[in-house]
Structures are given as structure tokens and as C-alpha cells.
Amino acid sequence: MGWLCGWRCSTCWRVECSKRTLREQVSENRRTLLRGGRVVDPVNGLDERIDVLIEAGCVASIGDQAQHQGDAAVVNVPGGAVICPGFIDMHAHLREPGHEYKETVATGVAAAVAGGFTAVACMPNTRPVNDDAGVTQLILAKADAAGLARVYPVGAVTRGQAGEQLAEIGELHAAGCVAVSDDGKSVANALVMRRALEYASMFDMPVIDHCEDAVLVGDGVAHEGYHAGVLGLRGWPAAAEEIVVERDIALSELTGSPVHLAHLSTRGALRAVRAGKERGVAVTCEVTPHHLTLTDEQLATYDTNHKTNPPLRELADVAALVEGLRDGTIDCIATDHAPHHYDEKQAEFDRAPFGVIGLETALSVCLDRLVHAGHVTLGRLVEVLSVNPARILGVPGGALTVGAPADITVLAPDLPVTVNARTFRSLGRNTPFDGWSLRGGVMATIVGGRTAYVNEAVADARVFTGVR
Amino acid sequence: MPSTVNPHRGVADVPKTPVSVAPGLLDEVPRLRTKDLLSIADLSADEILLILDTAEAMKEVGTRSIKKVPALRGRTVLNLFFEASTRTRTSFEVAQKRLSADTVNIAANGSSVAKGETLADTVLNLEAMAPDMIVVRHASAGAGHLVGRLCKARVINAGDGMHEHPTQALLDALTIRERKGKIAGLKVSIIGDLLHSRVLRSNVLLLRLLGADVCVCGPATMMLPGMSRLGVRVTNSIDEAVEGADVIMLLRIQLERMDGYFFPSRREYFRLFGMTPERLSRAETDAIIMHPGPLNRGVEIASEVADGPYSVILDQVANGVAVRMAVLYLLAGGVQ
Ligand SMILES: [Zn+2]
Ligand SMILES: [Zn+2]
Numbered sequence: 096m097g098w099l100c101g102w103r104c105s106t107c108w109r110v111e112c113s114k115r116t117l118r119e120q121v122s123e124n125r126r127t128l129l130r131g132g133r134v135v136d137p138v139n140g141l142d143e144r145i146d147v148l149i150e151a152g153c154v155a156s157i158g159d160q161a162q163h164q165g166d167a168a169v170v171n172v173p174g175g176a177v178i179c180p181g182f183i184d185m186h187a188h189l190r191e192p193g194h195e196y197k198e199t200v201a202t203g204v205a206a207a208v209a210g211g212f213t214a215v216a217c218m219p220n221t222r223p224v225n226d227d228a229g230v231t232q233l234i235l236a237k238a239d240a241a242g243l244a245r246v247y248p249v250g251a252v253t254r255g256q257a258g259e260q261l262a263e264i265g266e267l268h269a270a271g272c273v274a275v276s277d278d279g280k281s282v283a284n285a286l287v288m289r290r291a292l293e294y295a296s297m298f299d300m301p302v303i304d305h306c307e308d309a310v311l312v313g314d315g316v317a318h319e320g321y322h323a324g325v326l327g328l329r330g331w332p333a334a335a336e337e338i339v340v341e342r343d344i345a346l347s348e349l350t351g352s353p354v355h356l357a358h359l360s361t362r363g364a365l366r367a368v369r370a371g372k373e374r375g376v377a378v379t380c381e382v383t384p385h386h387l388t389l390t391d392e393q394l395a396t397y398d399t400n401h402k403t404n405p406p407l408r409e410l411a412d413v414a415a416l417v418e419g420l421r422d423g424t425i426d427c428i429a430t431d432h433a434p435h436h437y438d439e440k441q442a443e444f445d446r447a448p449f450g451v452i453g454l455e456t457a458l459s460v461c462l463d464r465l466v467h468a469g470h471v472t473l474g475r476l477v478e479v480l481s482v483n484p485a486r487i488l489g490v491p492g493g494a495l496t497v498g499a500p501a502d503i504t505v506l507a508p509d510l511p512v513t514v515n516a517r518t519f520r521s522l523g524r525n526t527p528f529d530g531w532s533l534r535g536g537v538m539a540t541i542v543g544g545r546t547a548y549v550n551e552a553v554a555d556a557r558v559f560t561g562v563r
Numbered sequence: 564m565p566s567t568v569n570p571h572r573g574v575a576d577v578p579k580t581p582v583s584v585a586p587g588l589l590d591e592v593p594r595l596r597t598k599d600l601l602s603i604a605d606l607s608a609d610e611i612l613l614i615l616d617t618a619e620a621m622k623e624v625g626t627r628s629i630k631k632v633p634a635l636r637g638r639t640v641l642n643l644f645f646e647a648s649t650r651t652r653t654s655f656e657v658a659q660k661r662l663s664a665d666t667v668n669i670a671a672n673g674s675s676v677a678k679g680e681t682l683a684d685t686v687l688n689l690e691a692m693a694p695d696m697i698v699v700r701h702a703s704a705g706a707g708h709l710v711g712r713l714c715k716a717r718v719i720n721a722g723d724g725m726h727e728h729p730t731q732a733l734l735d736a737l738t739i740r741e742r743k744g745k746i747a748g749l750k751v752s753i754i755g756d757l758l759h760s761r762v763l764r765s766n767v768l769l770l771r772l773l774g775a776d777v778c779v780c781g782p783a784t785m786m787l788p789g790m791s792r793l794g795v796r797v798t799n800s801i802d803e804a805v806e807g808a809d810v811i812m813l814l815r816i817q818l819e820r821m822d823g824y825f826f827p828s829r830r831e832y833f834r835l836f837g838m839t840p841e842r843l844s845r846a847e848t849d850a851i852i853m854h855p856g857p858l859n860r861g862v863e864i865a866s867e868v869a870d871g872p873y874s875v876i877l878d879q880v881a882n883g884v885a886v887r888m889a890v891l892y893l894l895a896g897g898v899q
Contacts, residue, residue, distance in 0.1 A: 313823075320789060321788055324758075325764065326704055326705065327704035327705075327723070327724050327725030327727065327764060328704050329725070397708045438681070441683045442682065442683065443703035444705045445724070
């Protein structure tokens with residue numbers, strides 16, 4: 096089966112990107128049998144103990160036929176492990192070029208695989224902005240050199256993310272961008288947004304919008320509600336998100352082009368998405384692990400590692416997000432991994448930058464707070480972390496189908512994990528989850544048939560060391 | 564989350580050598596449980612009463628010909644003011660000098676802050692000089708929390724953005740208690756720009772803790788979300804707020820708020836929310852009028868009211884020194 100994926104770029108996995116096929120061929124003819132693991136693959140309707148044969152970086156066969164591969168290296172999958180199609184974080188900030196003191200592509204992908212992500216989409220608010228093929232190529236070259244997770248650059252919607260002229264979206268697409276977004280801010284001008292939706296649809300690229308009415312937010316730094324009021328923090332009202340969500344849904348309906356709404360945080364935004372989906376609008380959305388688990392109540396100590404954009408909302412919003420995850424309104428969980436230097440975060444709350452990191456905590460937070468808490472099944476978690484991001488971005492993955500790249504996340508669902516920011520591979524330490532004890536973590540991460548990460552804290556995980 | 568917890572908070576330090584403010588007045592040095600005074604929420608009702616009682620004793624010092632006691636001799640107190648404030652800074656400074664503390668004033672425009680140094684670096688540098696206490700005023704809510712996390716010195720919040728100004732609420736409470744003999748059960752109405760007021764936030768917490776019946780009133784554009792959860796009555800009608808009030812506290816309106824569309828003009832503000840003699844006549848006959856200053860005459864308060872017999876605005880200033888002496892003294896009581 097090697098030929099099926101051998102032609103694709105090892106990093107961005109695009110057929111057109113023929114320059115980067117060499118790495119793929121290194122593992123040609125190499126076979127590995129993952130034996131006896133519990134495979135959770137909702138696309139193929141699998142949740143059972145079944146064998147997976149990897150050949151030349153791809154899934155070569157599943158089930159009975161897989162067992163008869165005499166010459167394959169055999170990995171006996173540990174009892175508690177769960178084999179899933181690789182997780183794809185469709186919203187991260189890798190900061191390179193321009194802010195390498197916060198994160199680099201290399202440290203970002205190292206964090207990604209340590210968090211169980213086989214691929215990560217990176218937002219364009221770098222310096223310079225990724226509004227140009229040169230920047231896209233630089234990011235891909237850095238990702239290729241790092242060689243861990245796949246990296247899917249997201250290009251800017253507008254030049255310099257200034258909201259005025261469209262970026263050369265066709266060229267960004269050709270260079271390897273999988274979507275466009277002005278993340279960090281909204282596309283404020285409705286006409287620009289309309290044109291972007293229409294234009295990007297020619298390349299089957301979704302427009303990802305960060306929904307924030309900047310005028311209404313003003314210098315708001317915390318969810319406008321009781322806690323911000325008492326703490327004297329300027330409010331960032333829910334309506335400022337919902338207005339843009341409603342607008343984007345209306346524009347998607349008008350143009351027939353898909354729109355993807357980033358990091359939704361309010362119950363009103365979810366209501367709008369639910370209504371849009373019911374009438375057939377091509378709207379999809381994501382939420383972050385922190386918006387699913389934390390509230391504005393946590394701001395009481397003015398800890399800047401709870402300062403995010405959009406801000407942490409109220410309990411009723413969190414409950415609505417969890418419900419939206421369950422009923423299918425929410426398509427994806429994405430981290431919005433936003434590393435900052437600790438100097439920047441050790442500041443007055445209203446002066447510190449927005450954002451928290453998430454690549455290395457997302458999985459444990461989701462397993463503990465969503466799966467073990469009984470809100471969603473493991474299968475649903477795989478849908479929102481793998482199946483849907485792959486579908487929305489139009490990238491491979493999301494299923495362990497024969498011929499698909501062998502991007503596999505191996506979970507240890509009952510592993511006791513204590514979050515320790517000092518051990519992160521990310522350069523960022525700005526996590527609100529430091530010190531949390533959680534149940535569930537990553538055992539190993541396999542990208543293109545090779546092991547990209549093995550969790551040293553799990554003795555059983557060592558069996559994955561040899562997979563390549 | 565360990566990283567967010569103030570490691571010093573709640574540490575009960577017991578003083579080895581009791582200091583005496585006035586002979587026989589305070590035999591045992593009481594102290595506050597909190598390391599820093601950042602919010603009224605750091606205090607219990609008993610501690611607030613202790614501060615008020617101590618402040619009354621401190622007032623006596625202000626009546627002597629030599630207005631000085633040795634209570635804080637050898638202690639270094641830094642006044643770190645990132646926002647201009649003649650009134651509060653002077654009040655703290657006088658209080659420190661009356662307690663014989665060594666006082667150092669640091670104004671942001673005269674320090675390295677103006678050269679782009681971060682608050683954290685400024686504070687760590689000052690901390691290296693081993694001050695016993697730092698009084699902080701800053702435009703950002705929670706700035707005192709950051710300073711308190713970084714320092715072993717005790718931190719007193721002298722106003723942090725829109726958050727709190729606890730010593731203002733304490734001096735207001737002292738003034739009310741002097742005039743009314745109590746706080747519990749009084750009807751206190753606070754009127755003005757609620758949203759941007761740190762004086763409001765500290766006063767609401769304190770007055771509710773001591774059992775006052777609190778009504779807050781202001782334009783609908785300047786309300787705190789979900790304020791009634793604080794146990795206060797909320798209204799947009801000044802007449803309703805003044806009706807039967809024992810204490811009327813007016814908040815300063817910042818005229819630049821017009822730029823944020825909070826209200827259309829000073830004329831209209833005065834018409835709707837200005838305290839006039841006619842409006843005052845709806846209050847209890849012995850009602851008192853308070854204002855944290857500085858006044859905008861003819862905007863939130865008519866001059867006839869500010870200068871009238873019910874105004875206790877100058878008492879507030881005098882009590883400011885006494886309350887700050889009490890807070891410095893009681894916080895220092897826990898310094899080893
Ligand atoms: Zn965003
Ligand atoms: Zn983002």
C-alpha cells in the first residue's frame with residue numbers, strides 16, 4: 096500500500112507538495128503490527144480489540160488479515176491502551192516566525208506529539224503575518240526539519256491581518272495553507288468577510304473566524320459578569336462574540352461557503368450555531384478545553400494564566416458548551432495553544448497578553464473532565480479531536496482506513512497525570528491547569544507510521560519505542 | 564492551583580515584642596490575620612471593628628501637641644504610587660510619620676517605571692531593600708495582588724484600578740460610626756459612577772459585612788453586572804435612593820467618561836444624579852453627606868450640599884489619617 100501515501104509530503108501530506116516525499120520512502124516496506132489493542136475509530140465503526148498493520152507509513156490492513164503478516168515487527172499493545180486515529184489540533188499558535196521567544200515550530204510540534212496530537216494547524220498571527228507564500232514555506236520547512244507532528248499552516252484572510260485587502264489566498268493555498276483566518280481578531284468588515292468566504296471556497300478552504308466585535312469589547316479583559324464587576328476588571332461581553340457569530344452564519348448562508356467559528360465560549364453563540372446547522376448552513380465550530388472546564392470565578396486571584404480571549408465565561412456557558420459537545424453542535428475541540436513568555440504573563444491582569452497553552456494538557460483535561468465525568472464517550476472525543484478537524488480542514492486522517500496515513504494516538508485512559516508546567520516541551524508555561532491531577536493521558540504518538548512520542552512515565556509504553 | 568495561591572496569605576505571625584501605641588491603651592498587640600490588605604474581603608467583621616476602635620485611639624494622637632508615637636520606629640514603609648494622588652498619599656505619609664516609621668515615597672514618574680521597567684521588576688528591586696510594608700496605588704485592578712505575591716513585605720492597597728480602596732471604606736465607616744453611633748441597620752445610599760468606582764466596591768463589602776442596609780444608584784450605563792448578588796438594592800432613581808437615607812455617599816464622576824458614551828453631558832448628569840438641597844430633603848433629617856473627593860461641584864454634588872451642615876467630607880479626611888495609622892499599626896503587629 097506504500098504507494099498510496101508515498102507520494103505525499105511527509106509534513107503537510109499534500110499530494111501536490113512533491114518536494115517532500117523522500118522521508119516517506121525511508122520507511123517503505125517496513126511493517127509493524129499493532130497487536131491486540133482496543134481500536135476506537137468512529138468512521139469505521141470500530142470499538143474493539145483488533146490488529147492494525149502499518150506498512151510504509153500507512154495503514155495496510157485492519158483485523159484478521161493483519162495477523163498474517165509474518166515478517167512484520169510485532170508490538171503487543173498494552174492492555175489498557177486505546178488506539179485512535181491521530182488527533183488534529185486545528186487551532187494553535189506556534190509563534191514562528193517572529194516570536195520565537197514564546198514558541199518555535201520545533202518546540203510546538205514537540206509539545207503537540209507529547210500531547211497526543213499527530214497534526215497541528217497554526218494560526219497566521221506571526222511576524223511577519225502568514226499572508227504570503229514565503230512565510231508558509233518557512234513554517235513548512237521548519238516543521239519538516241522538526242519532523243514530529245504534521246503542520247498545517249493557516250493563512251491570513253487579509254493582508255497583514257489588517258482587515259482591509261484580501262491576502263493572496265490562491266497563492267497561500269498553493270503553498271500549503273489549509274484554511275484562512277485573521278485569528279487574534281475578527282474580520283471586522285462584513286463585506287470583506289463575505290468576499291473572503293466566496294473567494295476561499297474556490298480552493299475548498301474554510302474561513303476560520305475569531306468572533307469578537309472589537310468596538311463592543313473595547314479594553315475588556317474578562318467576561319462581563321458578576322465576577323469581573325466585583326474584581327474591577329473591564330468586561331468583555333458575551334454579546335460581542337454572539338453578534339459576530341450571527342453575522343458569520345448569515346454570511347455563510349448568503350454565500351453558501353463554509354465558515355468555521357473558532358473557540359466559541361458562550362451559550363448564545365452555541366444557540367446561533369445550532370439554529371444555523373438546523374437550517375442547513377455550512378457552519379462548523381470548535382471549543383477549547385479551558386472554556387469547557389473553567390469559569391470566570393477563577394479570576395479571583397488575578398492569575399494571568401486565566402486570561403484568555405475569548406474570556407472564561409460563566410457556569411451556564413460551560414454547561415451549554417458541554418451539552419453542545421454532546422449533541423453535535425460543536426464539531427471540534429481545539430486548544431488555541433497560545434504560548435507567552437512568563438515575563439509577559441507576570442504582569443498586571445489588564446496588561447498581560449491574552450492566551451493559555453493547551454497542547455500538552457488538552458487530552459488529559461478532556462479525558463478526565465468530559466469522558467470520565469460521563470459527558471461524552473471516547474468515540475465522541477475521537478470525533479471532535481480527529482474525525483471532524485480532518486474533514487473541516489480537508490486533510491488526511493480522522494480514520495484508520497486502509498491506505499490512510501498511519502497517524503495514531505495511543506491513549507492511556509486511566510493513567511494518573513499530575514500537570515507540571517515545568518516539564519512541558521512547549522516554551523510556554525502559561526497554563527491554568529498547573530498542578531491539576533487528572534485521569535487519562537497519552538501513551539504514545541505515531542505519525543506516518545513512526546513513533547514521534549513515547550510517554551516515559553508509562554512503563555508499558557516502551558513497546559512503542561521501536562515503531563518506525 | 565499552587566501557582567496562584569499567595570504563599571503568605573493566612574500566615575498567623577505572632578509578634579515577639581508587643582509595641583505600645585499609647586501607654587495602657589493596647590496591652591496586647593492585636594493583629595490582622597491577613598498578610599496584605601488588598602480588599603475588604605481580607606477582613607472579618609471583628610477585624611474591621613478592631614481597626615475602627617484602634618483608629619479612634621489613634622485620633623487622640625492627632626490632638627496632642629507632639630503628634631507622634633514610637634509604634635513603628637525602625638520600620639520602613641514604601642509608598643509606591645503609580646497613579647497621581649495627593650490626598651491618599653499625603654494621608655498615608657502623615658499616618659506613617661505619626662507612627663515614627665521611616666517613609667519613602669516612590670512616584671511612578673520619578674522612577675524606573677517611566678523607563679519601561681515592569682511592575683514585577685520594580686517591586687523585586689524594592690523588596691531587595693527589605694521594606695516592612697508597601698502601600699501601593701496602581702491603575703490596574705489586582706496590581707496589589709501581584710505585589711503581594713512577589714514580596715515578603717506587607718502590602719496595603721491604596722487603590723487598584725476599578726477594584727478596591729479598602730482604607731477609604733474603613734475611614735468612611737469610622738466617620739459614619741462617629742456620627743451615627745453604629746453602622747448596623749443604617750440605610751446607606753451610594754450614588755454615582757458605580758462601575759468605575761473602587762470606593763464603591765470596598766464600601767459595599769464593608770457596609771454589608773457590618774449589617775448596613777445598602778442602596779446603590781447610578782446611570783444604567785455605570786452598573787456592575789449582577790450587583791444585587793452583593794446584597795444591595797439597585798436603582799436608577801436618585802429620589803428613590805435618597806428617600807429615608809441615613810447616610811448618602813456620593814461618588815466622583817470622571818468627566819472623560821462622556822467619551823465612552825456613559826452619559827451625554829455634565830448638565831444632564833447633574834439633572835438626573837446630582838445631589839441638590841431639594842433632593843436631600845427626602846432623606847432622614849439628620850442624614851449625613853459623604854464624598855471621597857475630589858469634588859466635581861455642580862456635577863455630582865451641588866455646592867450648597869457640599870458646604871452645608873450635613874456634609875462630613877472634611878471629617879472623612881481627618882479620619883483618613885487615623886484609620887491608616889490603625890491599619891499600619893495592626894498589620895505591622897504581625898511583622899516579626
Ligand atoms: Zn482567536
Ligand atoms: Zn487563536
